[in-house]
Amino acid sequence: MEKSFVGDPVHWPGLVYSPLNNSGLIYTLGTIAGSIGLLFEEFAADSNTAVCRRKTDAGWERLKVAFTFRTSAFVRVADDVDLLICWLDDSREPLGIPLLVLSEMGGAAEGKGMAMPRPLESILPESAAEDLLERARNRESYEETVRQLDEQIKKLQDR
Secondary structure: OOOOOOOOEEEEOOEEEOOOOHHHHHHHHHHHOHHHOEEEEEEOOOOOEEEEEEEEOOEEEEEEEEEEEEHHHOOOOOOOOOEEEEEEOOOOOOOOOOEEEHHHHHHHOHHHOOOOOOOHHHHOOHHHHHHHHHHHHHHHHHHHHHHHHHHHHHHHHHO
16 A cells, blocks of 8 residues: 655644645645735645735735745745745744744634635625525435435435
8 A cells, every 4th residue: 555644634624634735835825825815826736826805995016926835845945035934933043924823723813814714604795695595405305305316216226
């Protein structure tokens, strides 16, 4: 059997374990980007940089973002980087770039004016949330009906 390695367990939307590399870092960011006010427009082919927008009082500001799993491994890919996104900040020296440390988002998010993803019900109008819940109940009912029908067909085939 091939060995499999994962990061520490995390309580994160759509993620069971913490990332171990830049690909995981970018996926993790994708699970919360909208809820922290970042809208991504472009990703470089090498996955080291991206362009996103964030809402300000003046409008939607363009940001060039760089990614690194650990800040100690950061290699400046461009001089015009506005934000560095990492999983771990383990650098011993200041990088001179605003830093977003995703592993700290749970507790530190509120203090930085960022919010973790909210439950669906908190961002939908009440009628929409009720509609989605009703659809879920109908789907469960439908799936149960199909399951029962499948069992009946199998019984008929066994005769």
